[in-house]
Amino acid sequence: xxxxxxxxxxxxxxxxxxHDDIKIAAMSIRYLPMALTRRKTKLLLLVVLAVGxxxxxxxxxxxxxxxxxxxxxxxxxxANSTHSRTAQLENAAAxxxxxxxxxxxxxxxxxxxxxxxxxxxxxxxxxxxxxCGQRYPQEARTDFNTFEMYxxxxxxxxxxxxxxxxxxxxxGPLKVFLLPMTHVDPGWLETFDSYVGDTNRILDNMFAFxxxxxxxxxxxxxxxxxxxxxxxLNNTQKAxxxxxxxxxxxxxxxxxxxxxxxxxxxxxxxxxxxxxxxQFIFHQLGAKARTIWSNDPFGYGSSVPYLFTxxxxxxxxxxxxxxxxxxxxxxxxxxxxxxxxxxxxxxxSDVYTHVLPYAHYDILNSCGPTPSVCCExxxxxxxxxxxxxxxxVIVTQKxxxxxxxxLEEQLNKLSDLYQSNVVLxxxxxxxxxxxIEEWHxxxxxxxxxxxxxxxxxxxxxxxxxxxDYFTSLEKSNQEESxxxxxxxxxxxxxxxxxxxxxxxxxxxRPFYKKQERQLHALIRAADLTTASVVKRLSExxxxxxFDNLSAARRNLSLFQHHDAITGxxxxxxxxxYAQLLFDSMKKSAACIAKAISTSHExxxxxxxxxxxxxxxxxxxxxxxxxxNTVSVAVYxxxxxxxxxxxxLVVSTYKVSVMQEGKLVKAQIEPFVDSVTGRxxxxxxxxxxxxxxxxxDRIR
Numbered sequence: 238x239x240x241x242x243x244x245x246x247x248x249x250x251x252x253x254x255x256h257d258d259i260k261i262a263a264m265s266i267r268y269l270p271m272a273l274t275r276r277k278t279k280l281l282l283l284v285v286l287a288v289g290x291x292x293x294x295x296x297x298x299x300x301x302x303x304x305x306x307x308x309x310x311x312x313x314x315x316a317n318s319t320h321s322r323t324a325q326l327e328n329a330a331a332x333x334x335x336x337x338x339x340x341x342x343x344x345x346x347x348x349x350x351x352x353x354x355x356x357x358x359x360x361x362x363x364x365x366x367x368x369c370g371q372r373y374p375q376e377a378r379t380d381f382n383t384f385e386m387y388x389x390x391x392x393x394x395x396x397x398x399x400x401x402x403x404x405x406x407x408x409g410p411l412k413v414f415l416l417p418m419t420h421v422d423p424g425w426l427e428t429f430d431s432y433v434g435d436t437n438r439i440l441d442n443m444f445a446f447x448x449x450x451x452x453x454x455x456x457x458x459x460x461x462x463x464x465x466x467x468x469x470l471n472n473t474q475k476a477x478x479x480x481x482x483x484x485x486x487x488x489x490x491x492x493x494x495x496x497x498x499x500x501x502x503x504x505x506x507x508x509x510x511x512x513x514x515x516q517f518i519f520h521q522l523g524a525k526a527r528t529i530w531s532n533d534p535f536g537y538g539s540s541v542p543y544l545f546t547x548x549x550x551x552x553x554x555x556x557x558x559x560x561x562x563x564x565x566x567x568x569x570x571x572x573x574x575x576x577x578x579x580x581x582x583x584x585x586s587d588v589y590t591h592v593l594p595y596a597h598y599d600i601l602n603s604c605g606p607t608p609s610v611c612c613e614x615x616x617x618x619x620x621x622x623x624x625x626x627x628x629x630v631i632v633t634q635k636x637x638x639x640x641x642x643x644l645e646e647q648l649n650k651l652s653d654l655y656q657s658n659v660v661l662x663x664x665x666x667x668x669x670x671x672x673i674e675e676w677h678x679x680x681x682x683x684x685x686x687x688x689x690x691x692x693x694x695x696x697x698x699x700x701x702x703x704x705d706y707f708t709s710l711e712k713s714n715q716e717e718s719x720x721x722x723x724x725x726x727x728x729x730x731x732x733x734x735x736x737x738x739x740x741x742x743x744x745x746r747p748f749y750k751k752q753e754r755q756l757h758a759l760i761r762a763a764d765l766t767t768a769s770v771v772k773r774l775s776e777x778x779x780x781x782x783f784d785n786l787s788a789a790r791r792n793l794s795l796f797q798h799h800d801a802i803t804g805x806x807x808x809x810x811x812x813x814y815a816q817l818l819f820d821s822m823k824k825s826a827a828c829i830a831k832a833i834s835t836s837h838e839x840x841x842x843x844x845x846x847x848x849x850x851x852x853x854x855x856x857x858x859x860x861x862x863x864x865n866t867v868s869v870a871v872y873x874x875x876x877x878x879x880x881x882x883x884x885l886v887v888s889t890y891k892v893s894v895m896q897e898g899k900l901v902k903a904q905i906e907p908f909v910d911s912v913t914g915r916x917x918x919x920x921x922x923x924x925x926x927x928x929x930x931x932x933d934r935i936r
Contacts, residue, residue, distance in 0.1 A: 605647025
């Protein structure tokens with residue numbers, strides 16, 4: 238008998254093989270060659286090989302091979318077999334035919350007697366709506382589908398799309414909104430706590446500068462940093478910050494706790510990440526985020542924008558998509574586009590999405606197509622860093638005309654990528670605006686350039702926010718009766734301009750990914766168990782549970798960061814994340830123990846917990862004395878019954894399992910430590926139907 242454990246779960250698979258069956262099979266194989274001569278053996282092998290090749294060739298000629306799914310053949314009328322997919326979709330019965338997923342072979346137009354053949358899925362039914370009584374949702378039609386773009390326009394450049402390049406708008410002056418920003422990672426080269434000092438300085442400088450420069454704008458995204466800074470302000474300072482937000486000087490973008498990765502997280506945790514941050518903004522600042530800002534994750538899925546729409550967000554700005562996809566969309570002036578879900582035919586959950594124009598989100602890749610020219614307008618480089626060619630110069634009355642003309646030229650080239658005359662320019666980089674000097678360098682030199690450009694009336698440029706940009710863009714579309722392109726699908730995998738496909742982070746550092754899933758399961762169980770007993774707890778006990786679960790949930794949200802769950806941070810940073818997850822697991826387990834102890838008035842301890850932050854979970858042996866009974870609580874955190882195999886390590890094989898007074902079948906076998914190879918005890922495997930809350934007894 239063998240026992241196999243599925244990695245990352247509590248399910249064990251058991252199977253038994255009869256030894257007599259093996260023996261008979263072995264004898265038949267072993268004795269067969271002894272009855273044949275070498276010549277007969279060679280002849281037999283040749284015959285078998287010939288038959289195999291014949292079968293394979295016949296299968297290939299019919300389009301059926303082991304590389305294809307399981308399909309069956311059936312005759313079909315000639316008219317049906319020659320219909321294109323487009324014609325089927327336009328047919329009144331398109332829903333049923335499309336769901337059946339018919340596949341027409343390359344030789345379906347050849348006659349076989351008076352019949353035609355086509356392949357249909359083995360799961361196809363004749364009348365879906367009649368037999369099932371259910372209509373399947375119609376798939377949304379969009380101008381661009383990323384699945385088709387990856388298949389046709391990426392693998393075979395220039396093929397596949399029939400869209401036409403839209404004409405550039407010639408109505409009105411060019412409108413440019415320049416948004417100062419900084420990108421802050423809550424963990425990457427250094428730990429989250431190490432970066433807090435840097436972000437506090439940025440926000441302190443923002444507070445001081447915006448008070449005296451009402452024309453200036455700024456955007457913030459990572460609520461995990463903002464909450465740390467906010468907690469250190471007094472009431473007067475908090476009132477000033479609220480005024481910044483209310484007046485539009487300071488924009489809180491996304492509102493999520495961190496800028497999440499979009500490939501690895503489980504969607505309930507993504508929801509928690511959004512809710513945790515947006516609740517903070519609403520309760521503390523009295524505001525709501527209106528735009529998604531996601532400039533650094535390595536690819537994008539359509540699910541995260543959809544979840545954001547449930548909070549009222551309808552706009553998004555992204556960056557890291559496949560560089561050839563970005564160029565492809567720009568060739569048609571298809572950016573910004575309405576990002577639509579496959580299931581949303583009407584477009585009710587569309588997200589109006591802008592994609593940053595060039596390779597990166599820094600200033601060199603923001604003002605226009607020539608990085609060396611844009612570098613001349615990154616005025617922090619007056620005293621820090623270098624430029625590929627010319628360094629910036631201080632703007633004066635003597636050179637402001639030349640400086641303005643050079644910047645306006647780049648902006649006009651940038652605007653040619655878009656159909657509209659409304660343009661967004663991001664102005665920042667990683668951990669920028671960390672000194673009051675840079676705030677003055679950027680503002681004091683850009684402001685006179687803006688004034689000079691605006692005086693000519695060819696271009697209107699000012700400091701602005703995402704709300705300013707999208708509001709002006711939608712107004713322009715309405716005035717010109719222009720409708721954005723629609724797009725469906727996701728942007729995975731991401732490929733940068735250097736040619737690297739960013740797919741390794743889907744699986745790298747699996748220990749941390751597993752630890753994150755385990756913490757999420759514990760937090761969910763803690764939420765449900767504590768909710769059932771909260772009325773029986775005292776006020777200090779409620780506060781203790783609330784504080785512990787809030788800290789655990791925020792640490793879990795922190796780990797959704799695009800350099801955390803992806804495993805792309807430095808080793809010591811990943812170790813710090815693991816410590817935070819481990820501490821949160823202990824806090825969640827303590828809350829569960831408190832809830833169970835309160836509801837059943839017994840001492841309670843969770844059996845399976847890691848002993849250290851860098852170890853996997855281990856089972857604690859249950860010592861059962863003769864004549865004693867040990868109670869085990871098995872909690873089901875989902876809304877349905879399910880069959881589970883419960884594995885417990887016990888000290889003796891002389892045990893019986895009782896559930897609600899009835900004997901339950903159990904299997905006893907040795908339990909060996911996977912690391913040391915030592916015999917720890919005996920595992921008792923119990924298969925039982927778990928209700929919402931089940932208490933078993935082991936004797």
